[in-house]
Each structure stands twice: as structure tokens, then as C-alpha cells.
Amino acid sequence: MRKLMFFIPFVLFIALSAFLFSGLFSDPRQHGSALLSKPLPAFSLPDLMEPQRMLSADHLKGKVYLLNVWGLWCPTCNAELGFLTELRQQGIEIVGLYYVQPQDSAFGETFDLAALQQDVAKKLAEQGNPYQLNILDEKRSLIFDLGVTGAPETFLIDAQGQIRAHHVGDINPQNWPALAAQYQAVVQEAQATGAGGQQSEGATNAP
Amino acid sequence: MRLKMQLLLGAFSPLLFALFLCSAFAATAAEELLPFQDARQEALYRELTAELRCPKCQNQNIADSNAVVAVDMREKTYQLVQQGQNKEQVIDYMKQRYGDFVHYQPPVQWSTIWLWLAPLLLLAALFWVMLQKQQKAQQLQQTDAVDPELEQKLQAMIKQAMAEKSSKEPN
Structure with missing residues (x-):
């Protein structure tokens, strides 16, 4: 008994060390998403390139895709464009959700859609265009409903319009395989439930 | 000494005033309109x-x-x-x-219940250890206290031994 008591501080020390050691490798930005396996929130937002065309969650239903939150102001998003374009060439569907930063009217900043369209077109021509289309979220309403904390963030949406994964940070060749496995699983699931026909239909409908 | 203080205050009073203004501005800035x-x-x-x-x-x-x-x-x-x-x-x-x-x-969930349980468990463990210690101390005290029956036996043995000793020793 006395010997056992002697080991208690030692055991406590080992447990504390293990706890703190595991903390060294945890990412403080990843704290789970509240929206997993919930439907994409309802929205009605314009297409960035054709603002007269309003997009809604129903427009995107029926196909599996990645919803990528990005903005020209965000260097990591720009760095990610090249790899995302490669993914599009491999047949991954990617929809952009354009994150407009708040404008400070005190400094005379106003939202200029024409200038933004020009800058985006130029950037995508230079770096490659991974997007089937871009949703323009000027007031960050859908971005807020999705629980986005910054850019880039990427959601995996299944054929039923449900959110299946929420990735914070950029997608790169190192972390893509894990997300790719989830993407393939969701695509197979969609084909198994007979939504496969809709999948290709959705792809051809998208500009 | 007093002169020095006055000089110091004189030098610092604009600074103090500026600091006071700063805090006043900070307070109004924090209160969004x-x-x-x-x-x-x-x-x-x-x-x-x-x-x-x-x-x-x-x-x-x-x-x-x-x-x-x-x-x-x-x-x-x-x-x-x-x-x-x-x-x-x-x-x-x-x-x-x-x-x-x-x-x-x-x-309060299964994953977070330890936030409330851990301090309670630690307190309980501490209480248990203290109780054990106290019991041990009490036992020791009790064994230290002289048992009257044993005391009697001891006295009898001593008497016997003394008697044996005196009978053995030649006078």
C-alpha cells in the first residue's frame, strides 16, 4: 500500500506530460463545426460575375461539390488557387463563395463591384480558375450562417445539400488526401442512392 | 526637497493631463455609438x-x-x-x-462533465486521505494509552520476577 502511494505522483506526472505533449500537436483553429450533417443554410445571393443572376441553395442541390470561401485580399486563398485548379482538372467540382471584407466608410471605402469583377477575372486568368461559379456574399450573411471565421475555409456538400466536412485553412497536397477520401465517399454514396444522374446534370448546367 | 517635488510635478503635469485625456478618449471610443x-x-x-x-x-x-x-x-x-x-x-x-x-x-455533456467532476473527485480524494491519516493517528494514540488489564498483568510479572530474583540471590 505504502509503495503504491509512492507511485501516485509519478503516475500523475506521466498523465500530465502526455496531456501537454498531445497539446503540442493540436491545431487551435480546429474546434469542430456546428454545421456538420446539417443542410446548407438557405440563401439568395448574386453570382459574382453575373450579378443579375440570383443563386440559392436549390441551384446547387443534386451534386457533390466543394464550397470554397475565398477573397482576393487573402494571400493564403491566392496561394491555394493553383492547387484547386488542378483539382478541378481532375473532375472535382468547386464553387467559390466570395468573402467581401467590410468597407470602412470613414476612409472613403466603398464596394465597387465592377472593379472587383475585373480584379477577380485578372487573378483567375493568371493563377487558374478552379470555380464553376462564384457566389458573391457582400454582407457576409451566408458566411456568417456557415460559421466561417476567416478565409480560406472549405465545405464539402453532398448531393442532398448537406454539409459533410468543414476544413479551416488552405487545401494543399499534404492535407488534400484526407479530404479527397471524404469527397470520394460522398460521391459514391450519391451514386449508390441514384443521385448519380443528377450529378452529371448539375455539372453540365453549371457554366 | 519640496522644491524638487514641485519641479517634478511641474514637469509631469502636462504629461498627466495628456494621460487623463487619453483615458477619457479611450473610454468614449470603447462605447460604441x-x-x-x-x-x-x-x-x-x-x-x-x-x-x-x-x-x-x-x-x-x-x-x-x-x-x-x-x-x-x-x-x-x-x-x-x-x-x-x-x-x-x-x-x-x-x-x-x-x-x-x-x-x-x-x-454539461459527457465530454465536459469532468470539468465539474474532477474538482469534486479531487476534493473527495483529499478528504479520504485526511480521514485515513486521522484514523491512523487515533489508533496510535489508543495503543499508546495504557490498558489497565495489561498494566495489572505487567505489575504482577514484575513482582513475580523480583520475588524470583530475591529468592535466588543468596543473602
């Missing part, structure tokens, strides 16, 4: 922005942060409070989007 219907709603807004956690930052509430997401959350909190929603409704609204992480008060 938001019109509220009544003091109760304003108090609720202040309480909520102090309790809701900025999901982008490392340990800052949304009142304290200027991250875009914190600014948006403050604005949404203001709108919801204006609509007459109560504290739980606003917190639920945020939790539906940003998860339990967003509130500084974690919910």
Missing part, C-alpha cells in the same frame, strides 16, 4: 459581447476583438437584442453557427 431602446437592452448587449467568444482569436471575447468575424458577431448580437431576443436565444443563435466554442460557459 449604438442607440438602445432602454438600459436593460444595453446591459444585455454588454453582457453578451463579454460572454461570447471570438472564434477566430485565441481567447478573446467579441467585445475585445476587432477581427472581422467578431465585428460581424457584435453587429448580429445588436440586431438580435434590438429584436427583443433574450440572452439564451442570442447564445443559441451563435452556437448554431459557431458551435459551443463560441460561449465561455461550456454546456
